[in-house]
Amino acid sequence: MTIGQADVLWRPEDDYKVKPTLEEGDVYRPDILKVVETAIDSLSGKLRELSLDIHDHPELRYEERYAHDAYTSFLETHGFEVTRHHLLETAWVATYTHGLGGRVLGVNSEMDALPGIGHACGHNLIGIAGVAVACAAKAAMEQLSIDGKVILLGTPAEEGGIGKVKLWERGAYKEMDACLMCHPGPGPLHSISLSSCLAVIRLEIDYSGHTAHAALSPWEGKNALDAAVLAYTNIALLRQQIKPTHRVHGIIQGHDWAQSIIPDNSKMYYYIRAPTTVEAEETLKRVVPCFEAAALATGTKVKVNRGHTGNELVQNKVLGDELSDVVRKKYGVIDYEYGISGASTDFVRNISYLMPGLHPGFSIPTVPGGGNHTPAFTDSARSQAAHDACLAVSKALAHVGMRVITDGRIFAAGERYF
Numbered sequence: 402m403t404i405g406q407a408d409v410l411w412r413p414e415d416d417y418k419v420k421p422t423l424e425e426g427d428v429y430r431p432d433i434l435k436v437v438e439t440a441i442d443s444l445s446g447k448l449r450e451l452s453l454d455i456h457d458h459p460e461l462r463y464e465e466r467y468a469h470d471a472y473t474s475f476l477e478t479h480g481f482e483v484t485r486h487h488l489l490e491t492a493w494v495a496t497y498t499h500g501l502g503g504r505v506l507g508v509n510s511e512m513d514a515l516p517g518i519g520h521a522c523g524h525n526l527i528g529i530a531g532v533a534v535a536c537a538a539k540a541a542m543e544q545l546s547i548d549g550k551v552i553l554l555g556t557p558a559e560e561g562g563i564g565k566v567k568l569w570e571r572g573a574y575k576e577m578d579a580c581l582m583c584h585p586g587p588g589p590l591h592s593i594s595l596s597s598c599l600a601v602i603r604l605e606i607d608y609s610g611h612t613a614h615a616a617l618s619p620w621e622g623k624n625a626l627d628a629a630v631l632a633y634t635n636i637a638l639l640r641q642q643i644k645p646t647h648r649v650h651g652i653i654q655g656h657d658w659a660q661s662i663i664p665d666n667s668k669m670y671y672y673i674r675a676p677t678t679v680e681a682e683e684t685l686k687r688v689v690p691c692f693e694a695a696a697l698a699t700g701t702k703v704k705v706n707r708g709h710t711g712n713e714l715v716q717n718k719v720l721g722d723e724l725s726d727v728v729r730k731k732y733g734v735i736d737y738e739y740g741i742s743g744a745s746t747d748f749v750r751n752i753s754y755l756m757p758g759l760h761p762g763f764s765i766p767t768v769p770g771g772g773n774h775t776p777a778f779t780d781s782a783r784s785q786a787a788h789d790a791c792l793a794v795s796k797a798l799a800h801v802g803m804r805v806i807t808d809g810r811i812f813a814a815g816e817r818y819f
Contacts (some may be wrong), residue, residue: 402672404561405520408415408560408709409589410587410588410589410764410767411587411588411589411590411591411592411764411765411766411767412767412768412769413589413766413767413784413786414780415717415766415788417590417591417766417786417790418775419732421590421591421732421733423730423731423732423733424530424729424730425730426730427730428726428727428730428731428800429723429726429727429800429808430803430804430807432545433541433545433800433803433807434727434731434796434800436537436540436541436544436545437537437538437540437541437796437800437803438796439540440536440537440539440540440541441533441537441792441799442538444533445788445792447540448529448532448533448788449785449788449816451471451472451475451528451529451532451749452525452526452528452529452788452791453525453783454471455467455468455471455512455520455524455525455528455529456519456520456525456779456782456783458471459511459514459515459519459520460512461513461514461515461516461560462513462557462559462560462561462562462564463489463490463491463513463557463558463562463564464491464513464711465491465512465513465557465558466491468491468512468513468528468555468572469485469486469491469492469493469512469555469557472493472495472510472512472528472532472555472773473485473493473495473555475532475552476495476535477495477678478534479539480497480539480557481495481496481497481539481553482495482496482497483495483534485734487554487555487573487575488567488568488571488602489557489564489567489568489571490557491512491552491555491557491558491571492554492555492556492557492564492568493555494526494552494553494554494555494573495535495553495555496550496551496552496553497535497538497539497542497550497551498549498550499539499542499543499546499547499548499549499550500542500547500548500549501547503547503548503549503550503603504549504550504578504579504805504806504807504812505549505550505551505552505576505577505578506538506549506550506551506552506577506578506579506581506802506803506805506806507551507552507553507554507574507576507577507578507579507580507581508531508534508535508538508551508552508553508554508580508581508582508798508802509527509529509531509553509556509565509580509581509582509748510528510529510530510531510532510553510554510555510556510582511524511527511528511531511556511559511582512524512528512555512556512557513557513558513559513560513562513564514560515560518774518775518776518778518779520779520782520783521773521774521775521776521778521779521782522559522560522584522585522774522778522782523584523585523586523765523772523773523778523781523782523787524559524758525782525783526585526765526782526787526788526791527582527583527584527585528555528695529791529795530582530583530791530794530795530798531553531554531555531582532553532793533791533792533795533796533799534553534795534798534799534802535551535748535761536551537698537795537796537799538551538799538802538803538806539551541580541728541799541803542806543749547803547806547807549806549807550576551802552573552576552577553567554573556568557583559746559778561603563707563709565752566709566750569752569755574756574796576754577756578755578756578757578760578805578812579717579720579756579757579758579759579802579803579805579812580752580753580756580759581601581720581758581760581796581798581802582759582760582781583760583761583762583763583791583794583795583798584740584741584746584757584760584761584762584763585762585763585764585765585773585787585790585791586641586739586740586741586762586763586764586772586773587739587764587765587767587771587772587773588736588739588740588762588763588764588765589732589734589736589739589764590733590735590764591732591764591790591793592733592734592735592736592739592763592764593724593728593732593733593734593735593736593762593763593764593793593794593797594735594736594737594740594741594742594759594761594762594763594764595716595724595725595735595736595737595740595741595761596716596736596737596738596739596740596741596742596762597676597713597714597715597716597742598713598714598740598741598742598743598760599648599666599674599675599676599681599713599742600674600675600676600677600680600681600710600711600712600713600745601672601673601674601681601710601711602669602672602673602674602682602685602707602708602710603671603672603707603708603709603710604636604651604669604670604671604672604673604688604705604706604707604708605668605669605670605705605706605708606629606630606632606668606669606670606671606692606703606704606705606706607667607668607697607703607706607724608625608628608629608667608668608669608696608699608702608703609625609666609701609702609703609705610622610623610624610625610628610663610664610665610666610699610700610702611623611663611665612662612663612664612665613662614661614662614663614665615660615661615662615663616661619663621663622663622665623663623665623699623700624664624699624701625655625662625664625665625666625667625699625701625703626653626655626658626664626667626702627699627701628667628695628696628698628699628703629653629655629668629669629695630653630665631694631695631698631699631726632653632669632691632692632694632695633653633669635691635692635694635695636649636651636671636688636691639687639688639691643684643687644675644680646675646676646680647673647674647676647680647684648672648673648674648675649671649673649674649684649688650671650672651669651670651671651672652669652670653667653668653669654667654668654669654670655667669692671688673685673688676713676715678710678712682712683795689698689705692705693705700778707804711746712753712754714741714746714748714753714760715753715754715758716753716758716759716760716761717753717757717758717759718758719757719811719814720758720759720801720805721759721761723800723804723811724759724761724797724798724801725799727797727800728797728800731796731797732793732794732796732797733793739762739764740761740762740763741760741762741773742762746760748760757805759798759801761794761797761798763790763791763793763794765781765782765784765786765787765790765791766781766784766786766787767781768781
């Protein structure tokens with residue numbers, strides 16, 4: 402069963418306790434799924450406390466010190482070998498190994514919040530989902546004598562800081578055979594999404610001009626703020642002629658500005674997004690002249706500095722099919738429209754491009770106009786309904802992860818597809 406565009410989003414007033422219509426049939430290794438579900442259900446109260454604790458202490462990228470300590474303490478208590486400050490100051494890793502040999506399952510837990518609006522992207526839920534998957538995999542390996550290893554990475558700075566890319570470059574993912582994580586967002590009730598996400602190119606633009614007295618001799622100045630405003634307007638007009646699936650957006654900043662001084666500096670931060678990296682590159686070619694034209698018109702100088710490029714998300718088909726099977730038979734419905742299809746993530750560059758990865762979205766109840774990166778979503782991310790939805794997708798992901806560890810055929814198929 403898939404979800405079409407006519408379906409409505411899950412709202413807080415909806416009764417989510419009503420069970421969805423599920424498909425009939427057996428799942429892979431029901432004994433594993435039973436252990437996974439029991440393990441996660443038994444931890445629900447503790448995971449809820451952890452989620453709310455993180456939610457109550459929002460921290461920006463690379464400042465996740467409270468979250469770092471909260472997660473590592475929790476995982477040490479639950480029998481994991483923990484390394485604090487792993488490769489980055491606020492990153493950490495928790496591992497569990499059973500037996501000798503076996504495949505290695507990787508999982509991500511995000512931690513950072515957003516300026517001014519806290520956990521408005523639900524990283525408190527992403528964090529505990531990673532913990533739930535790792536704990537469930539550990540329980541399955543212990544109780545069913547399965548050889549293998551689980552590596553849970555605490556990944557800082559998803560919001561603009563490319564924390565996972567930096568961890569990849571430092572070797573944090575090299576031992577993993579596959580990597581899993583999930584992300585909340587608006588969507589229909591009981592839905593888990595296998596949509597992709599947008600590729601993103603990040604730009605930093607600097608205008609430099611010349612100060613002057615804004616009333617006494619403004620003709621002596623070269624106004625860097627005017628240049629930024631003009632570039633902003635140029636891009637606003639360009640949007641009429643770019644594809645509706647593309648996004649170009651940014652902000653203006655500056656320092657030492659005053660009403661009586663012609664600004665001699667301004668800085669712009671811009672993102673260019675599109676369904677594929679190739680399309681984003683094409684739109685970039687049209688955006689850069691907007692900045693250059695503004696400099697020409699105002700007599701200022703401009704430097705366009707290109708930052709990190711994030712590719713579109715690659716959902717491994719074999720892992721996605723396995724997730725779809727267990728979700729449809731046990732937890733809800735699969736959609737290919739919602740999730741993080743209109744956003745971007747640092748899971749894409751290197752991780753989902755260079756190893757088998759799966760990054761489903763999962764729906765939580767939201768109010769109209771209260772999607773990701775709004776104060777209303779901050780409230781949604783601490784609701785009991787959101788917690789329950791988070792545990793449902795965690796069970797499905799843990800089952801997928803245990804199949805990676807135990808089923809050589811599906812692992813080989815996943816590698817071939819990748």
